[in-house]
Amino acid sequence: MSELINNREVDIPEQTRRQAMLREIIKELHAGKSVEEVKARFEEAVGDVTVAEISAMEHSLMTEEGIPVEEVQRLCSVHTAIFKGSIEQIHRSAKPEEQPGHPVHTFKLENREIERLVNFRLALHKDKFKKNASDEIIYKLLEDLSLLLDLDKHYSRKENLLFPYLEKYGIYGPTKVMWGVDDGIRSMIKEAKKVLSSFNGETEQIAASLEEIIQEVNEMIFKEENILLPMALDKLTEDEWVRIARESDEIGFCLAAPEQVWVPERAAEPEGAEVPAAEGEGLSPQGFIRFETGLLSLHQLETLMNHLPVDLTFIDENDVVRYFSHGKERIFARTKAVIGRTVQNCHPPQSVHVVEKLLADFKAGVKDAEDFWINIKDKFIYIRYFAVRDADGRYMGTLEFTQNIAPIRALEGQKRILSE
Numbered sequence: 001m002s003e004l005i006n007n008r009e010v011d012i013p014e015q016t017r018r019q020a021m022l023r024e025i026i027k028e029l030h031a032g033k034s035v036e037e038v039k040a041r042f043e044e045a046v047g048d049v050t051v052a053e054i055s056a057m058e059h060s061l062m063t064e065e066g067i068p069v070e071e072v073q074r075l076c077s078v079h080t081a082i083f084k085g086s087i088e089q090i091h092r093s094a095k096p097e098e099q100p101g102h103p104v105h106t107f108k109l110e111n112r113e114i115e116r117l118v119n120f121r122l123a124l125h126k127d128k129f130k131k132n133a134s135d136e137i138i139y140k141l142l143e144d145l146s147l148l149l150d151l152d153k154h155y156s157r158k159e160n161l162l163f164p165y166l167e168k169y170g171i172y173g174p175t176k177v178m179w180g181v182d183d184g185i186r187s188m189i190k191e192a193k194k195v196l197s198s199f200n201g202e203t204e205q206i207a208a209s210l211e212e213i214i215q216e217v218n219e220m221i222f223k224e225e226n227i228l229l230p231m232a233l234d235k236l237t238e239d240e241w242v243r244i245a246r247e248s249d250e251i252g253f254c255l256a257a258p259e260q261v262w263v264p265e266r267a268a269e270p271e272g273a274e275v276p277a278a279e280g281e282g283l284s285p286q287g288f289i290r291f292e293t294g295l296l297s298l299h300q301l302e303t304l305m306n307h308l309p310v311d312l313t314f315i316d317e318n319d320v321v322r323y324f325s326h327g328k329e330r331i332f333a334r335t336k337a338v339i340g341r342t343v344q345n346c347h348p349p350q351s352v353h354v355v356e357k358l359l360a361d362f363k364a365g366v367k368d369a370e371d372f373w374i375n376i377k378d379k380f381i382y383i384r385y386f387a388v389r390d391a392d393g394r395y396m397g398t399l400e401f402t403q404n405i406a407p408i409r410a411l412e413g414q415k416r417i418l419s420e
Contacts, residue, residue, distance in 0.1 A: 096241070097233055101262025103162070103244045104229050106253065110154050111221045113255035117147055118214045126210040133203050138196055141210070145193045147255070151217070154254035155182040156333060158224075160346070161244045161251070162232055164337040167345055169235045178228065180349045181220060188213050238264055247335040313400040314388070315343045319359060322397070331381055331402050343398075362387035363395050380406040 029038045097104035122144045129137045159182065163175040192209050199206070236244075245262050288297050296304070305312065305325045311332065312325040319342050324334045343359075344352050361367040362385075372383040384401040 096238065096262070096264055097229075099262055100259040101245060103157075103241055103248060103262075104233065105262070106245075106248065106256075106258045107154070107157075107229060108225060109256050109258070110151075110254045111225065114148070114151055114154070114217060115221060117144065117255065118217050122148065122210065123214055126207055126214075129210075130203060130207045133199065133201075138199055142193060142196055145189055145196070148189055148213075148217070149186075149193075150254045152186060152254075153252040155186070156251050157244075157248055158182070158228070159348070160333060160335050161247055161337050162228075164341045164345070165236050165240050165244070166232060167341065171231065171235070172345070174228065174231070176349050178220075178223065181216070181223075183348045183350055185213070185216050185220060188216065243337070247337060250335055251333045309403065311400075311402040313402075314397055315400075316397040317363075317395055319343045321346065331376075331379070331404060358385060359398065362398055365393075365395075378406065379404045380409060 025038055096102050099105060100109075122141070125137055125140045125144055129141060159175075159179050163179070166172075166175055188209065192206065192213060195202070195206055195209070242262075242264065245258075248258075288295050289301060306327050308325060308327065310325075311327065311330050311334075312323075313321065313334065314323045316322050321338045321341050321343055324338070326334075338346055344355060347355050358367075358370055361370075368387045368389075370385045374381050374383070382403050382405045386399045386401065388396045388399050390396055
């Protein structure tokens with residue numbers, strides 16, 4: 001996607017003038033002037049300010065004026081108090097995407113925090129590391145990288161909530177490219193942590209990898225805000241944005257959470273309008289399903305599936321995701337947006353060939369099952385895939401069965417009485 005981008009095409013002279021003014025005002029604050037004195041000058045001289053400008057200004061305070069990062073952090077709340085009115089004024093926009101809680105607003109809110117982390121903390125600690133690779137600075141870099149890994153939630157919301165809607169409108173290429181770059185950034189951060197954890201003196205090599213991470217993260221922010229999000233705003237309906245906002249909690253947020261629930265303005269329903277059925281209920285919530293071995297109501301069946309200590313996902317014979325269980329502690333995030341999406345589009349491009357090979361073997365009858373197992377923190381994840389066939393052996397789809405078996409592997413001896 002980079003060939004489409006003419007990066008940083010902005011009004012440089014105006015930006016430079018505003019940055020200089022902001023820097024001078026903040027220096028006055030640091031020199032001892034009161035908040036009210038500085039704020040009055042700020043409002044008179046500058047007017048509205050964006051969060052990005054605040055970030056750039058604070059960065060220049062550290063890199064150009066030599067103000068320690070700790071001092072900037074100490075005064076961060078004061079800076080916010082000064083700029084608060086102007087920022088809020090910007091947010092009082094009639095555009096839904098600029099209102100707190102809208103998914104686009106949340107993506108950008110997170111981006112400001114990511115920028116602050118990589119351009120301030122990580123960049124500062126990287127520079128110190130190049131001068132003196134002490135244990136203290138290595139610890140700080142590891143801390144920065146651990147925080148930065150939180151962007152997995154930001155990227156996962158793009159990939160699992162936003163991309164499915166774009167694909168619905170026939171937009172596949174840019175999402176696949178971006179997903180691949182997302183995975184590359186994730187891998188670079190994890191590799192940098194691994195190398196730093198067993199530091200062997202390769203200072204220049206590690207510093208170069210940190211610089212690449214900073215550059216790639218910043219480039220991704222630019223691509224998101226100048227290509228992806230404008231494209232999505234042009235395609236998605238307000239109802240689709242509402243669904244994305246509603247399901248975002250299931251994946252989580254990166255370094256910053258929405259300030260409030262976004263409730264778009266809607267015309268009141270006409271008097272006497274029928275109240276819709278509660279979400280999640282079928283058309284016949286009291287109906288029963290008769291199996292060969294018993295009878296369950298729809299409510300009983302769904303509750304039972306969600307109480308199983310495993311995650312279940314089913315794709316049909318056309319590779320379309322048709323169902324997933326929704327237990328309290330799912331191991332891998334699933335959102336309702338994946339329903340009706342092909343499983344190939346639910347995986348990053350780097351691993352699609354594995355999915356394709358597995359499904360081809362199932363459909364051809366070469367295999368009936370395949371198992372994987374991986375470690376994630378304190379969990380030992382057992383992932384099983386089963387080809388689902390009818391009584392005549394016809395392929396009907398694939399069941400994914402995922403379970404944390406670490407507690408099972410830890411069992412010893414035997415237990416014959418109830419727990420107290």
